[in-house]
Amino acid sequence: MYEVEMKVRADHSAVREALARRGADRIGTVTQRDTYYDAPTRDFAETDEALRVRREEREGEGRAKLTYKGPLVGETGKTREEHETELGDGDTMDSILDSLGFVPVETVEKERERFSLGEHTVTLDGVVGLGEFVEVETEVPEGEVDAAREGVARTVESLGLDPSEEIRTSYLGLLLEGTR
Amino acid sequence: MYEVEMKVRADHSAVREALARRGADRIGTVTQRDTYYDAPTRDFAETDEALRVRREEREGEGRAKLTYKGPLVGETGKTREEHETELGDGDTMDSILDSLGFVPVETVEKERERFSLGEHTVTLDGVVGLGEFVEVETEVPEGEVDAAREGVARTVESLGLDPSEEIRTSYLGLLLEGTR
Numbered sequence: 001m002y003e004v005e006m007k008v009r010a011d012h013s014a015v016r017e018a019l020a021r022r023g024a025d026r027i028g029t030v031t032q033r034d035t036y037y038d039a040p041t042r043d044f045a046e047t048d049e050a051l052r053v054r055r056e057e058r059e060g061e062g063r064a065k066l067t068y069k070g071p072l073v074g075e076t077g078k079t080r081e082e083h084e085t086e087l088g089d090g091d092t093m094d095s096i097l098d099s100l101g102f103v104p105v106e107t108v109e110k111e112r113e114r115f116s117l118g119e120h121t122v123t124l125d126g127v128v129g130l131g132e133f134v135e136v137e138t139e140v141p142e143g144e145v146d147a148a149r150e151g152v153a154r155t156v157e158s159l160g161l162d163p164s165e166e167i168r169t170s171y172l173g174l175l176l177e178g179t180r
Numbered sequence: 181m182y183e184v185e186m187k188v189r190a191d192h193s194a195v196r197e198a199l200a201r202r203g204a205d206r207i208g209t210v211t212q213r214d215t216y217y218d219a220p221t222r223d224f225a226e227t228d229e230a231l232r233v234r235r236e237e238r239e240g241e242g243r244a245k246l247t248y249k250g251p252l253v254g255e256t257g258k259t260r261e262e263h264e265t266e267l268g269d270g271d272t273m274d275s276i277l278d279s280l281g282f283v284p285v286e287t288v289e290k291e292r293e294r295f296s297l298g299e300h301t302v303t304l305d306g307v308v309g310l311g312e313f314v315e316v317e318t319e320v321p322e323g324e325v326d327a328a329r330e331g332v333a334r335t336v337e338s339l340g341l342d343p344s345e346e347i348r349t350s351y352l353g354l355l356l357e358g359t360r
Contacts, residue, residue, distance in 0.1 A: 088266025
């Protein structure tokens with residue numbers, strides 16, 4: 001399955017009204033604090049890799065995960081090697097990575113409020129240091145990616161937003177651009 | 181608290197009889213499979229560090245942990261920095277470490293049967309590739325370490341074993357010696 005998503009800057013209060021008018025179902029809110037690391041041996045920004053410790057809080061319950069994302073592979077260039085495991089304790093993982101010479105390069109902290117709207121998931125992201133964004137996404141088999149992108153763009157429009165203002169850079173990328 | 185322990189080679193069936201005679205309580209059995217890693221940047225055997233993924237099975241329940249042990253520090257040279265966190269999935273951690281350039285150097289697989297005997301814990305270790313060992317241990321405050329070592333030695337003797345045959349090398353060290 002492929003994730004098809006579109007992200008734009010958006011004022012959340014206006015989008016919330018549009019979601020209510022269209023009868024979207026509110027799924028819930030999650031807070032994520034992601035610490036991205038660089039390796040002692042290589043610059044992950046250059047190698048297109050990422051190593052992340054995520055702390056997540058959902059309805060008062062916290063958990064932590066370690067995620068590695070490898071560089072884009074294959075002909076389509078849309079697939080990455082990805083490994084993710086839950087952690088008993090995120091702070092301990094930080095200490096282990098620190099001891100091994102990994103360096104925290106950036107922290108991305110966001111509150112995500114998710115809605116279900118037809119076949120799409122609409123997420124209102126409030127990102128510390130960046131502001132408010134809306135992401136519309138769905139998952140489809142490889143052959144349906146183009147049609148799904150059309151559908152996602154129509155949903156973006158239906159929320160009063162402009163698909164041509166799509167931001168393809170990740171929040172991590174936007175934060176790193178800001179500090180350069 | 182300080183861990184005071186003594187490990188000797190021993191035939192388990194003879195020690196089990198001695199434990200029964202002395203009325204030791206059987207605590208339980210745990211199987212541990214430890215994979216030790218070397219860093220892409222440094223040789224942990226040289227730097228006196230260790231990075232380990234442990235898979236443990238206790239009464240049919242499995243779990244995994246990631247542990248980092250730093251080099252000996254301080255004046256007594258008995259203390260190490262140590263960080264340990266539970267993992268949702270040990271195999272995924274292996275994949276992440278592999279992607280980050282860490283190399284598995286040795287696997288230590290053992291079955292540990294634990295008994296409680298007075299103030300001591302007696303562990304019968306069956307280590308794959310090394311054979312049978314018995315470990316007697318206790319935990320005491322810093323000032324009581326010497327007295328505790330005496331006590332541990334007496335318990336070793338009471339099990340029909342010879343404290344002068346103490347093995348101070350870790351199972352990892354013994355396995356690495358064997359392959360050199």
